Amino acid sequence: MAKRKSQWAQVGKREVELSNLEKVLFPEDHIVKAEVIEYYLKIAPTLLNYANGRALTLIRYPDGITGESFYQKNRPEWAPQWIEFVTLGKEKKDYIIATEPALLVWLANLASLELHQLHSRKPSYDLPDYMVFDLDPPEGYSFPKLIPIALSLRTVLESYGYTPFVKTTGGKGLHICCPIEATHDFHTVFEAAQDIAKPFVEKYPNDVTLQIKKDARKGRVLVDIFRIRSGQSIVSAYSLRGRNGAPVSMPLTWDELEHVKSPLEFNIHTAVEKVVRDGDAWQGFDAYAVPIHTHRPKPTAKKKNINPAGTKHKSPEQLEAYTKKRDFTKTPEPAGATPDAVGSKFVVHRHHASRLHYDLRLEKDGVLKSWAVPKGLPPYPGVKRLAVQTEDHPLEYLTFDGAIPKGQYGAGDMWIYALGKYQITKDKKDGFYFRLNSKEVNGEYRIHKMKEKEWLLERVDQPQVDYLHQDIEPMLADQDAVVPKGEGYLYEIKWDGIRALITLEDGHIKIKTRNQRDVTAQFPELQIGEKAFRATNALFDAEIVCLDPAGKPIFKRVINRLMSTGETNIQKLTKSNPAFCYIFDCLYLDGRALVNEPLIRRKEWLADTIRPETPYRVSEHVDDGPSLLEAAREHNLEGIMAKRADSKYMPGRRTDLWLKVKIRESAEAVIIGFTPGKGNRGATFGALHIAERIGKELHYRGKVGTGFDDATMKEISEVLKKVETTPKPEVTGKLLDEKISTWLEPVTVAEISYSKLTPDNMFREPVFIRLRPDL
DSSP: OOOOOEEEEEETTEEEEEEOTTOEEEGGGTEEHHHHHHHHHHHHHHHHHHHTTOEEEEEEOTTOTTSOOEEEOSOOTTSOTTSOEEEETTTTEEEEEOOOHHHHHHHHHTTEEEEEEOSBOTTOTTSBSEEEEEEEOOTTOOHHHHHHHHHHHHHHHHHTTOOOEEEEOSSSOEEEEEEBOSOSOHHHHHHHHHHHHHHHHHHSTTTEEOOOSHHHHTTOEEEEOGGGSTTOOEEOTTOBOSSTTOBBOOEEOHHHHTTOSOGGGSBTTTHHHHHHHHOOTTTTGGGGOBOOGGGOOOOOOOOSSOOOSSTTOOOGGGGHHHHHTOOTTTOOSOOOOOOSSOOOEEEEEEEESSSEEEEEEEEETTEEEEEEETTOSOOSTTOEEEEEEOOOBOGGGGGOOEEEOTTSTTOEEEEEEEEEEEEEEEEETTEEEEEEEESSOEEEEEEEEEETTEEEEEEOSOOSSOTTTSOOOOOEEEEESSOOOSSSEEEEEOOSSEEEEEEEETTEEEEEETTOOBOGGGOGGGOOHHHHBSOSEEEEEEEEEEBOTTSOBOHHHHHHHHHOOSHHHHHHHHHHSOEEEEEEEEEEETTEEOTTSOHHHHHHHHHHHBOSSSSEEEOOOBSOHHHHHHHHHHTTOOEEEEEETTOOOOTTOEEEEEEEEESSOEEEEEEEEEOOOOGGGTTSOSOEEEEEEETTEEEEEEEEOOSOOHHHHHHHHHHHHTSOBOSSOOOBSOOSSTTTOEEEEEEEEEEEEOSEEOTTSOEESOEEEEEOTTO
């Protein structure tokens, strides 16, 4: 028998024993246990958004997917004491409860490749919180044929007032899940699902069926609603499956689903990257919960001047502190009405009162329990924020968004920063844990009372993307020769400077270039966080420029700042050649990502965040693109940007949602070699070989031999002397002057202008513009 190899790993606050990390679990794909553990640890922040608090059924593959596998519901007797469990079902099984990343690591170490979840959450294990429709096609069924069926069912579900979410099962089917309020038992929810499924099957009898027996399906897709019954489960979102290719049960947007050819596109190698790049397609899932359609109350006229007894209603006296502070003839704030029901909604406001702060409001006992949080929601575990409890507010404040007039209590603008539903996950002696679910914020927090009205607020779970510390790549634009026409575009100047991502964290500034080079020390005048921003934490996309006396950006000046050395010299340059930072986007602000909001809304957050009269400036936008381009041409600027007003921010992706419209056609090219010089160029070079990087490949674009003066040629030669030579570069396209050229590693970037591409994909009439050391 092979000797068991084990080691201990620290996962959060837990120590987890790991064993036989090199054991192959997916033989055909050469995937070992260590890779499975790594996957579950990386995807944990997102997976736990949906599995946290749920009882799990495990499918274990101790000898890999080609060996024997088995279901496990009971918690092993030898499980660590910190692993939570609950006893459920007629058989009294001790189900493991999903709680934290360390649990996922522990389960992965047991070769629990598949995590299947029950449909209810702690503590309401008998009340499902979503309705699931499992589209199960027969063997050999083409996956693309399943998509129209799913889209048709989506339309039906929406007609009943549900918000359906879709995911691949990691097998051959799809799960469509509709979040519902956890107020009815499994049988009642099953009957509601049946009420939808029966007419759907009757409408498409040749395509779908409710027949469980395979021989009765006759090649049709099973609409399996029987999984919603008590004790049943579905594979968890983002769980692996024990199949060749190591597929993942992947949540998708409905637009994404229409382009899927095979569920194997989403697997252990691609899933985490997709979530980081595109975001979580199911974000805010719980915030869309509605009552099941068979038990929705019929709308009735509200009765006036009646205050029923009971905890579900609040009398005017219970909002007395709120009412005393306000004159409702002068402020647009709600006066407060008698609520009709108890719910679990929350709102976070960004509030410009005497000092900017955030207001956290949680619905409880018919009012909104409220806390003022001066520095906003904590961004990640370990950060504690002061939260000062204020007076209870009426439920109408959930949708209040406006300006409180000067002279009134709390005067100033108040913006809805996040709006959704919350759940208390654990009660403590002096506080509680709670989870926020919304389109804007999804996370678990703890609030703890310190004294009187002072509380501490902290985040418990780790977000999937840490915008303040991870390397976030900027969104990139396509290029066009003409200004796009039509509504829906914003236009702004294309600043001729250094692209930079500006991180603000508790008053401290960090500046990184597009290739993640930290250049904070090069620009001391920009290290003024609290003076420049109305925010505690943020991530901005910007361009750093140096201006001439007329206010025109001069690229050579900002490159001089970038390449300067010595603290004394850099300080002198802040006076003689000061830098300015034009910010055009905001990716993250005080506890939540903004990347999924439309650009026009991000611009509003940005304008509200930047203080006037500092080196930081908002890059203004206009609606008239052609006029802006003409003005750019008159002032000899580089060009303009055209951006879709409704576009999301897509880190690291080049997209036509943003377009560069340049006065001159140009490209960023890599210098891959040079030819020998002759005559007065004998000491330098004749021409530069250039290639353009498209994706991961280099495409040869020919040679450039014009655009240099003597000083530029000497500068380029000095740079290229430091670059390692190579026998022959790996490029797409036929190389010119191959035998007489010196070939170089592709690390030096230059900007090249040209008239157009030739039929063999070379730059026609290329002209050297400048080196791009910032890239």
